[in-house]
Amino acid sequence: MEHKGFTLWFTGLACSGKTVLADALAEDFKKRGMKVEQLDGDIVRKSLTSDLGFTQEDRNENIKRVTFVAKLLTRNGVAVLASFISPYNEIRAYSKTEIGDYILVYVKCPLEVCEKRDVKGMYAKARSGEINNFTGIDHPFEEPNDADIIVETDKQTIEESKQIIVDALEMMGYLP
Amino acid sequence: MEHKGFTLWFTGLACSGKTVLADALAEDFKKRGMKVEQLDGDIVRKSLTSDLGFTQEDRNENIKRVTFVAKLLTRNGVAVLASFISPYNEIRAYSKTEIGDYILVYVKCPLEVCEKRDVKGMYAKARSGEINNFTGIDHPFEEPNDADIIVETDKQTIEESKQIIVDALEMMGYLP
Numbered sequence: 001m002e003h004k005g006f007t008l009w010f011t012g013l014a015c016s017g018k019t020v021l022a023d024a025l026a027e028d029f030k031k032r033g034m035k036v037e038q039l040d041g042d043i044v045r046k047s048l049t050s051d052l053g054f055t056q057e058d059r060n061e062n063i064k065r066v067t068f069v070a071k072l073l074t075r076n077g078v079a080v081l082a083s084f085i086s087p088y089n090e091i092r093a094y095s096k097t098e099i100g101d102y103i104l105v106y107v108k109c110p111l112e113v114c115e116k117r118d119v120k121g122m123y124a125k126a127r128s129g130e131i132n133n134f135t136g137i138d139h140p141f142e143e144p145n146d147a148d149i150i151v152e153t154d155k156q157t158i159e160e161s162k163q164i165i166v167d168a169l170e171m172m173g174y175l176p
Numbered sequence: 177m178e179h180k181g182f183t184l185w186f187t188g189l190a191c192s193g194k195t196v197l198a199d200a201l202a203e204d205f206k207k208r209g210m211k212v213e214q215l216d217g218d219i220v221r222k223s224l225t226s227d228l229g230f231t232q233e234d235r236n237e238n239i240k241r242v243t244f245v246a247k248l249l250t251r252n253g254v255a256v257l258a259s260f261i262s263p264y265n266e267i268r269a270y271s272k273t274e275i276g277d278y279i280l281v282y283v284k285c286p287l288e289v290c291e292k293r294d295v296k297g298m299y300a301k302a303r304s305g306e307i308n309n310f311t312g313i314d315h316p317f318e319e320p321n322d323a324d325i326i327v328e329t330d331k332q333t334i335e336e337s338k339q340i341i342v343d344a345l346e347m348m349g350y351l352p
Contacts, residue, residue, distance in 0.1 A: 035252050047244035051227070051237070061227070068223035069245050076211050078252045 003034055003176045005074040007099045008165070010083040011092060011144055012107030013136050014122060015114040017153035017161070018083035021107060024162045029079050032176055037073055039066055040083040054133040060091050067095040074101050079174075087141040103172070105165060106147035111136045113154045179210055179352040181250040183275045184341070186259040187268060187320055188283030189312050190298055191290040193329035193337070194259035197283060200338045205255050208352055213249055215242055216259040230309040236267050243271040250277050255350075263317040279348070281341060282323035287312045289330045 008025065010018040019040055029036045041049075048065050052058040063086055070080045086092055096102045114136065115123040126134030133139045149168045151161035169175045184201065186194040195216050205212045217225075224241050228234040239262055246256045262268055272278045290312065291299040302310030309315045325344045327337035345351050 037248055037252065044244070048224075048241050065224050065241070068220075069248065072213055072245065073248060073252065076213065076249065076252060076254045078248075 003077060003079070004101065004174060005035075005077040005079065006101040006103060006169075006174050007070045007074050007080040007082055007095075008103050008105055008169075009070075009086070009092070009095060009099075010081070010105045010107050011086045011147075013109060013111060013114045013141060014085060014134075015117040015119055016107040016109040017151075017158065018085075018107045020158055021105075021151070021153075021161055021165070022081040022083045024158055025165060026081055028162065028166065029175075034176065035078045036081065037078050038081045038083070039070060044069075054139070056088070059085075059087070063091045063095060067098050070095070071099045074099050085135050085141070087135050087139070089142050089144065089146075092144060093146075101174075103148045103169070103174070104144060104146065105149045105151065106144050107153060107161075108143075108150055109153045179253060179255070180277065180350060181211075181253040181255065182277040182279060182345075182350050183246045183250050183256040183258055183271075184279050184281055184345075185246075185262070185268070185271060185275075186257070186281045186283050187262045187323075189285060189287060189290045189317055190261060190310075191293040191295055192283040192285040193327075193334065194261075194283045196334055197281075197327070197329075197337055197341070198257040198259045200334055201341060202257055204338065204342065210352065211254045212257065213254050214257045214259070215246060220245075230315070232264070235261075235263070239267045239271060243274050246271070247275045250275050261311050261317070263311050263315070265318050265320065265322075268320060269322075277350075279324045279345070279350070280320060280322065281325045281327065282320050283329060283337075284319075284326055285329045 012018050022038055026036050026038055049062050052062050070082055073080050125131045126137040135141050149165055151164055153161055188194050198214055202212050202214055225238050228238050246258055249256050301307045302313040311317050325341055327340055329337055
């Protein structure tokens with residue numbers, strides 16, 4: 001089924017629930033017959049960003065490359081689910097300008113809750129100093145002031161957060 | 177119009193006519209109502225490969241990133257025209273495996289002819305030693321032994337070469 005392409009950009013701390021939400025939405029979109037691509041660190045690291053670390057410069061370069069891919073997919077009718085911490089307002093603004101049909105979802109969750117989840121044990125490593133430049137610990141996260149959608153994963157179930165996004169996309173006319 | 181995606185990958189020396197051919201085919205495909213994206217060095221350098229030079233390692237990394245983009249576009253129904261010198265059999269084989277619907281076009285043209293064209297004055301710079309690792313001068317070009325289509329731009333007009341490619345794609349069932 002042909003539909004208008006768009007990029008749903010998830011920003012938020014590690015373990016805030018970005019990828020879990022993207023997974024749930026991808027399934028929903030596919031059931032609607034839409035073309036879907038997911039982009040996140042795990043997916044792009046091998047082929048697109050293997051040389052990059054976690055300094056501000058590297059993070060921005062990471063987002064630049066992903067934005068290029070999302071832009072091309074979006075203008076060819078794909079629903080792109082991009083899950084990246086993407087902690088800076090400036091680079092998120094860049095992605096928005098480049099991609100055009102860009103919907104910013106702020107996956108809001110207090111640091112303490114994210115840190116308790118610590119799915120991959122990264123917060124523990126950041127606290128012990130084993131890894132550096134970890135967002136929320138020794139690297140800043142700028143809360144977005146221009147999110148199109150905000151979900152709060154400490155207060156909502158994944159299903160509830162998902163429904164908020166689906167409802168918003170339907171209102172915007174992005175879902176067939 | 178929905179159609180099967182594919183990547184038409186042009187390999188050949190600088191000034192062999194890769195991009196000119198890709199431009200002509202892009203126009204043809206668009207007239208057919210197809211979704212088209214062009215990828216070449218000028219297009220990807222800003223956003224995707226700004227950090228890369230022309231060593232073998234960097235060239236391979238360049239092709240890896242482009243291949244990732246071409247793969248995603250291809251599986252979403254886009255006709256991708258990728259024009260890269262891509263001088264090694266090994267990395268071309270990688271792209272083919274990754275992309276799947278991949279048609280290799282060898283844009284064949286003798287070095288002497290390419291060097292006479294020298295659109296951007298790069299051959300002159302390579303000869304004078306101002307730039308290094310220039311394919312055909314001080315860097316190898318491995319002729320493909322598995323090209324799906326060969327065009328010879330020193331013997332054919334662009335229109336003739338284009339028609340050879342269009343005929344082949346029609347035979348393969350890629351054109352609507």
